[in-house]
Amino acid sequence: MTAIRRFLPGWLSSYATLYILFLYLPVIFLPIFSINTAATPKFPLSGVTLHWYEDLPKTPALIDATWNSLLVGISAAILSTVLGILAARSITRYRYPGRRAINGLIMAPLVLPEVIVAISMLLVMLQLGLSLSLFTVVLGHVLVCIPYSMTVLTSGFEGFDRSLEEASADLGESAFGTFRRVTLPMVAPAIISSLLVCFTISLDEFIIAFFLTGTEATLPIYIWGQLRFAAKLPGVLALGTLLLLASFVLMTVAEILRRRAARRTQNEGGLYA
């Protein structure tokens, strides 16, 4: 039995290392093959080149898709963070009947199959006579971003000491002054973190955009269209690498900010804790 006890942590940590490799390995092949001279992704690499990257800015359709993605991402991030702030503040500060049920409904898109969420929204939008465009994509993205925004913001708002606001008001600060000088600095990192998380989700989201867009493509839709052509694969891999890099940087910044927010309100726990 003592043998198991001594052996177990060692075995577990090698398993954990292997698991991390399993998580990262597939993703790492995208950058590797994006600098390969040959169009087929296989080892050994036939040579190293950056020309797939150089070709990217010369593709007008890709430039359009990038602008569309930025527009959708920024709009979705702002809208879902505003709705997230209202809901997270309400959930963490007030007690009222139906609170858990409402929270459950708002978080539901997280656990529903995306295709079903997408086609149901598509049906309603067509019934309402909304023409499909980037606007409908934003509406869809906001719905799936709110749960993530809520998680980030709740962890930032929980443990927020209400007496600090009361103290500020008692000391003669106006309501707006209290908000600007007490509330905002405490919750700002969580809000920025939520904006970044939502932007990243919208930037990478495919299914909802695929169903709800009209003729305009976002980056994932552009990639989807290119996947049919084997010869275009290296270009797609190059673009994919840039997207991976963007997501990685944005999420790292978001996580650092979220932790700072949690520390300020003396609340520990991960994104899902």
Next chain:
Amino acid sequence: MTAAAEGSPALRAAGPRRSPLLQSEAAQGFALISPTFVYALILLVLPILVVIAHSFWTQNYLTIDHTFTLENYRIALTEPIYRDLLWRSLYISLTVSLLTVVLAYPIAYFISFHGGRHKSLWLFLITIPFWTSYLLRVMSWKVILGYNGVLNSGLMGLGIISEPSDALLYNSTAVIITLTHAWATFAILPIFVSLEKVDRTLVEAATDLGDGPLRSFLRVTLPLSAPGVISAALIVMIPTVGDYVTPKLVGGKDGVMIANAIQAQFGKAANWPLGAALSVTTMVIVSLMAGATVLIIRALQRLAR
């Protein structure tokens, strides 16, 4: 939006005294959450109700015939093509959730019990790949498993196989591998959270009372972490049953899932009511399967004690 503004604390303090109803904590909280709540009602609840309604109607070329019928459900449940797709989707999502939970549990356990100071670093490392585009992760599996892919060229380079195998890509195994990878993080986090809540003194007590590490794990830690295992299983099972991208990219003919058929009804086939009925059927059956999973895990939990 006015309702929200009235509830917002900054404006509330500045505004004149209002009726006692608006002053009450419950009303303020409700007013504050109402914009988000209404948004979810309009873009989630209403659409799902519209889908359910459509599933009882009939497509009449370009118009919808609103007479009540169960014909779509008859087709969804008895036509061999849809029945097979449904079974395959359920099989794939059940296998994937089982695999992800079994593979994720040791990691969650390791981080929670042996993570030490590096707990948040481990969690961060595990969440990062999850934030990268789903489409790109599926695409990278296509690169790995393809005929000219990494795995084939690697195995040939090592001399294990002499010519590329086409058995790796375009089947349901490829779909299962890809989905297991894609949903790994979703399974680790809930299990980790529930393991964090396990009272360490209970494990010590079991050890003091003579239970070995394996026995105390099976009788104390594992049953106490059952809620995390349940939510991990559900969080993976329900969304994967309706996955569209993975079967389309790596599934080939033998890996097609129900979501691809649903999409076809809303696209080329243009039979919205049938697509709606397929969606509702899928959701009902996967919910039943999820409910059964919860009951089984709870029963096992009781047995372990």
